[in-house]
Amino acid sequence: MQPVCLVIGAGAGIGSTVAKRFAGEGYHAVLCRRTDEEGLRRSVENIESEGGSASGFLLNAVVAGSIEERVADVEANIGPIEVVVYNLGAQIGDRALMDTSYKMFERGWRMATFGLFRTAASVCPPMERRGKGTILVTASTAAMRGNAGQHSHAAAMAGRRMLCQTLNAEYGAKGIHVVHIIVDGMVDAPDTLGKMLGPEAFRKLREERGLERDGLILPSAIADTYYHLAHQHRSAWTHEVDLRAFSDLPWWNR
Numbered sequence: 001m002q003p004v005c006l007v008i009g010a011g012a013g014i015g016s017t018v019a020k021r022f023a024g025e026g027y028h029a030v031l032c033r034r035t036d037e038e039g040l041r042r043s044v045e046n047i048e049s050e051g052g053s054a055s056g057f058l059l060n061a062v063v064a065g066s067i068e069e070r071v072a073d074v075e076a077n078i079g080p081i082e083v084v085v086y087n088l089g090a091q092i093g094d095r096a097l098m099d100t101s102y103k104m105f106e107r108g109w110r111m112a113t114f115g116l117f118r119t120a121a122s123v124c125p126p127m128e129r130r131g132k133g134t135i136l137v138t139a140s141t142a143a144m145r146g147n148a149g150q151h152s153h154a155a156a157m158a159g160r161r162m163l164c165q166t167l168n169a170e171y172g173a174k175g176i177h178v179v180h181i182i183v184d185g186m187v188d189a190p191d192t193l194g195k196m197l198g199p200e201a202f203r204k205l206r207e208e209r210g211l212e213r214d215g216l217i218l219p220s221a222i223a224d225t226y227y228h229l230a231h232q233h234r235s236a237w238t239h240e241v242d243l244r245a246f247s248d249l250p251w252w253n254r
């Protein structure tokens with residue numbers, strides 16, 4: 001049976017690109033995203049067109065049972081999940097405290113933190129039985145620093161960081177490698193940053209900072225790091241790493 005790389009939050013940016021990187025190395029990639037069936041199909045076909053093997057599922061990570069059922073189904077019918085990538089974020093743009101409803105705040109926590117908790121509770125038992133597995137968690141600047149308007153996002157992402165440390169404390173010695181990857185800058189990601197900015201502003205941003213200027217982080221470059229992290233020798237594991245474009249200042253200088 002092929003080992004599986006399960007990606008939760010597989011848009012056209014980091015999620016699908018990481019899936020493709022693992023599929024190119026012999027994994028079966030399982031891509032899950034919330035809404036865009038057509039985009040999901042394109043991502044799966046893109047992997048298959050290059051000889052990789054992949055499946056795609058719509059899944060809303062905040063719905064109870066969604067992740068749990070998908071993990072059980074993949075383990076039973078596709079193959080052992082060797083790598084899980086928890087990639088969805090919880091960015092809702094900048095909102096003042098009084099414009100952040102209780103519901104929004106709680107949704108951020110459900111997406112960023114509780115979803116990872118449920119993912120870990122689903123994948124850790126089979127990984128522990130096999131004595132190995134990797135959980136790669138995409139993070140952002142908000143995991144490291146609160147900022148104006150980021151009440152929901154920063155609280156949720158910082159909670160996710162502490163959850164990663166806690167998971168590592170319990171499961172590291174059992175052979176499960178948990179990595180918290182801080183993406184500290186803008187990514188060339190049409191389904192998230194692109195939609196948040198709108199097509200015109202995103203096109204302008206790509207022209208001014210992206211493409212050959214390398215000022216937007218390229219998902220394919222991020223995917224190389226994810227693949228490397230998942231294949232580190234266990235005598236020299238990374239728990240936390242940060243990535244940014246060469247032209248950006250890190251979070252502590254901004």
Ligand SMILES: NC(=O)c1ccc[n+]([C@@H]2O[C@H](COP(=O)([O-])OP(=O)(O)OC[C@H]3O[C@@H](n4cnc5c(N)ncnc54)[C@H](OP(=O)(O)O)[C@@H]3O)[C@@H](O)[C@H]2O)c1
Pocket residue numbers: 008009010011012013014015016032033034035036059060061062086087088089090111138139140141183184185186187188189190191192193219
């Ligand atoms: N983009 C950036 O500039 C940037 C910067 C720093 C950090 N990050 C981090 O990078 C990660 C996202 O990567 P990306 O921006 O390249 O995006 P991406 O992989 O292109 O897409 C992420 C996907 O997550 C899916 N998603 C959102 N909510 C979901 C839910 N409740 N259930 C299932 N799937 C859900 C969305 O699917 P649908 O579109 O189908 O709803 C979205 O397409 C996040 O952890 C974020 O914090 C991004």
